[in-house]
Amino acid sequence: MNNALILMSENAIDRIQGLGDAKLQLSDPDYWSSVGIIALTGILVVFLILAILIFIFWLMGTIFKIVDKSKKARAETKKKAEQNAASAPVAAVQTEQIEEAAEEESDDEEIVAVISAAIAAYTEQGFTIKSIRKRSSARSAWSTAGISENTRPF
Amino acid sequence: MEIFTDTLRSLIDTSGFAAFTWQNGVMILLSFVLFYLAIVKQYEPLLMLPIAFGMLLTNIPLTGLYTPELWDPATNPYFAPEYIEDGANILVQFTKETSLDYGRVLHDGGLLDMLYLGVKLQIYPPLIFLGIGAMTDFGPLIANPKSFLLGAAAQGGIFFTFLGACMLNMTGIADFTLKEAASIAIIGGADGPTAIYLTSKLAPQLLGSIAVAAYSYMALVPVIQPPIMRALTTKKERAVKMGQLREVSKLEKVVFPIAVTVIVALIVPSAAPLVGILMFGNLMKESGVCDRLVKTATNELMNIITIFLGVTVGATAVAENFLSWKTIFIIILGLIAFCVGTACGVLLGKLMYLISGKKINPLIGSAGVSAVPMAARVSQKEGARENPSNFLLMHAMGPNVAGVIGSAVAAGVLLSILG
Incomplete structure (x- = not known):
C-alpha cells in the first residue's frame, strides 16, 4: 500500500516539478498532498532502513554473544580438565601465580627506569620509589585520557 | 603624454573598480563577517575560512576565477x-x-570553476565521507543497535522543515520550489558534506547560503541544543546512568560497514555515493590492513578536499544569489531544522527511557543529529551537569554516528523523489 502511494504521488510530484516556478508549483491542486507524501515517505523510509539495520545488528550481536559464550565455556572446561589432570593442590597453583606476579614487578627494570625518569621530570625533587604495582581495576589511563580529550572544550 | 593617460585609463577600466557594484561591496563585507566567525569565534574554521575566502574572491569583479554564467x-x-x-x-x-x-x-572557466567541477559532479562530499568513515568508530552503535532509532528520529527536523519551507510559500513572502525546500531542509541533517551533496544536485543556486548556514549551526550545536534538551527532560531523566557498553569484536566491526552498504544501497541506491563511501572508509580502518590508505584518507586527502570544497562553495555565493530574502529564510529555516531535529531525538529518547524501564538517558537522543562528535559531547556535558560521575559520551556516540547514516539516507530519499 505504501508502494502504491509512492507510485501515485510520483506522477503528481513530477508534474509539479516540471512547472519550475515556485508560484506555479504552489497553485497545483496536488501541491499539498505531494508535499505531505514526500515528508511522510521520507521519514518512514529513514526509519524503515534504520529499523532493518537494528534488526540485523541485533541478530549479529546475539549470534556473537552465543559464540563467545560457548567459546568461553569450552575454554573453562579445558582449564578445569587441565587442573584436574595436574592433580596438584589448588593452593600450590595460587602461590606459583603470586610468585610470577612478584617476578613481573621486580624484574622489569626498564619500566622502573622509565617511571622514575617520568617522576623526576615532573617533580624536580628527590624521591624514592618503594614499589610499583600494576592497577588492574577501574578505567585505564588511556581511556581516562580519551575522556578528558573528548570533553575538554567545555 | 597621451599614450600615458590612455594606458592609465585602460588600466583603470580593466581594474576591479570599474565593474564594482554596491552588491559586491556588501558581499565582501559579509565575507569579513565570516572571517571574524572563523578566526575569532572559531566556528568550524577549517571550512568557514575557505568559504569566506571563496566568497571574497568571487565578489571582486573581473577576476574571472569563478564564472556563474557557466x-x-x-x-x-x-x-x-x-x-x-x-x-x-x-x-x-x-x-x-x-x-x-x-x-x-x-x-x-577560471581556477575556481575548475575546482567547482568537483562539487557540481558530486566528487568532493563522498571523498570527505571517505575520511569521516576512516575516522569513525561504529563500535558504540554495534554494541547498542537501538541507537539507530535515535539517529532516525533526529532526521525528523529535515522533513518538518521541508513542510515548513512549503508553508512559507503559502504566506507569499517566500517562493521556494520543492527542490529548494528539500535542500534547505537537509540543513537539519547537521552534516555539511550531505547538505552540499544534495544542494549541488537539487538547488545549486542556494549552495553558498545553505553551506554557510549548515556549518554555522554545526558550530553552534553547544549553544542551540542544551536549552532544548533541558526543556524536554526532567532532572531525574538527565541523571540516569547507563550501563557499560558491551565489547565489540573485530569481526563485528568488519562486518558492519559491508552489511550497511549492502542494505542501504539496495533500498535507496541514491544514498550509495555517501553511505557506500563512508562505509568503504570505515572498512579500511576496521580491517586494519590498509593503514597507509587510512592515513591518506583521513589526513592529506581530506585536507585537500576540504580546501577545494570550502573555497568553491564560498565562490558560489555571488551577490545575485546570496543577497536575497531567500538567504534570510534559509538561515531561519535552518535553525528550525536543527531545533526540531534535536527535539525529535530527545523525545524519542524519552520514549525509550520509559520503555526500557528508565535505563536509557534521553539526553543521548539529541546526538542523533550527526554533527559528530560535537553533539555527543553536548549530551555528555549535560549528563555530567546533573551527575558529575555520569559518562554518556560513548552512549551518545551511538546515535551520533547513526545520525550520519540517517541523514545520508534522508538525502538519498529526497534525491530519489525530487532529483
Missing part, C-alpha cells in the same frame, strides 16, 4: 549532437538539452 543551464546549455548519415555525408543536428555544457566550462 553554471546555469540557461546561459550555458548543452547541445547534444546527433549524427545523421546521408549517403557519403554526415549531417549533424544539435538538440538543446537542460544540462550544462561542461566543455565550455573547461574551455572558458
Whole structure:
C-alpha cells in the first residue's frame, strides 16, 4: 500500500516539478498532498532502513554473544580438565601465580627506569620509589585520557 | 603624454573598480563577517575560512576565477549532437538539452570553476565521507543497535522543515520550489558534506547560503541544543546512568560497514555515493590492513578536499544569489531544522527511557543529529551537569554516528523523489 502511494504521488510530484516556478508549483491542486507524501515517505523510509539495520545488528550481536559464550565455556572446561589432570593442590597453583606476579614487578627494570625518569621530570625533587604495582581495576589511563580529550572544550 | 593617460585609463577600466557594484561591496563585507566567525569565534574554521575566502574572491569583479554564467543551464546549455548519415555525408543536428555544457566550462572557466567541477559532479562530499568513515568508530552503535532509532528520529527536523519551507510559500513572502525546500531542509541533517551533496544536485543556486548556514549551526550545536534538551527532560531523566557498553569484536566491526552498504544501497541506491563511501572508509580502518590508505584518507586527502570544497562553495555565493530574502529564510529555516531535529531525538529518547524501564538517558537522543562528535559531547556535558560521575559520551556516540547514516539516507530519499 505504501508502494502504491509512492507510485501515485510520483506522477503528481513530477508534474509539479516540471512547472519550475515556485508560484506555479504552489497553485497545483496536488501541491499539498505531494508535499505531505514526500515528508511522510521520507521519514518512514529513514526509519524503515534504520529499523532493518537494528534488526540485523541485533541478530549479529546475539549470534556473537552465543559464540563467545560457548567459546568461553569450552575454554573453562579445558582449564578445569587441565587442573584436574595436574592433580596438584589448588593452593600450590595460587602461590606459583603470586610468585610470577612478584617476578613481573621486580624484574622489569626498564619500566622502573622509565617511571622514575617520568617522576623526576615532573617533580624536580628527590624521591624514592618503594614499589610499583600494576592497577588492574577501574578505567585505564588511556581511556581516562580519551575522556578528558573528548570533553575538554567545555 | 597621451599614450600615458590612455594606458592609465585602460588600466583603470580593466581594474576591479570599474565593474564594482554596491552588491559586491556588501558581499565582501559579509565575507569579513565570516572571517571574524572563523578566526575569532572559531566556528568550524577549517571550512568557514575557505568559504569566506571563496566568497571574497568571487565578489571582486573581473577576476574571472569563478564564472556563474557557466553554471546555469540557461546561459550555458548543452547541445547534444546527433549524427545523421546521408549517403557519403554526415549531417549533424544539435538538440538543446537542460544540462550544462561542461566543455565550455573547461574551455572558458577560471581556477575556481575548475575546482567547482568537483562539487557540481558530486566528487568532493563522498571523498570527505571517505575520511569521516576512516575516522569513525561504529563500535558504540554495534554494541547498542537501538541507537539507530535515535539517529532516525533526529532526521525528523529535515522533513518538518521541508513542510515548513512549503508553508512559507503559502504566506507569499517566500517562493521556494520543492527542490529548494528539500535542500534547505537537509540543513537539519547537521552534516555539511550531505547538505552540499544534495544542494549541488537539487538547488545549486542556494549552495553558498545553505553551506554557510549548515556549518554555522554545526558550530553552534553547544549553544542551540542544551536549552532544548533541558526543556524536554526532567532532572531525574538527565541523571540516569547507563550501563557499560558491551565489547565489540573485530569481526563485528568488519562486518558492519559491508552489511550497511549492502542494505542501504539496495533500498535507496541514491544514498550509495555517501553511505557506500563512508562505509568503504570505515572498512579500511576496521580491517586494519590498509593503514597507509587510512592515513591518506583521513589526513592529506581530506585536507585537500576540504580546501577545494570550502573555497568553491564560498565562490558560489555571488551577490545575485546570496543577497536575497531567500538567504534570510534559509538561515531561519535552518535553525528550525536543527531545533526540531534535536527535539525529535530527545523525545524519542524519552520514549525509550520509559520503555526500557528508565535505563536509557534521553539526553543521548539529541546526538542523533550527526554533527559528530560535537553533539555527543553536548549530551555528555549535560549528563555530567546533573551527575558529575555520569559518562554518556560513548552512549551518545551511538546515535551520533547513526545520525550520519540517517541523514545520508534522508538525502538519498529526497534525491530519489525530487532529483
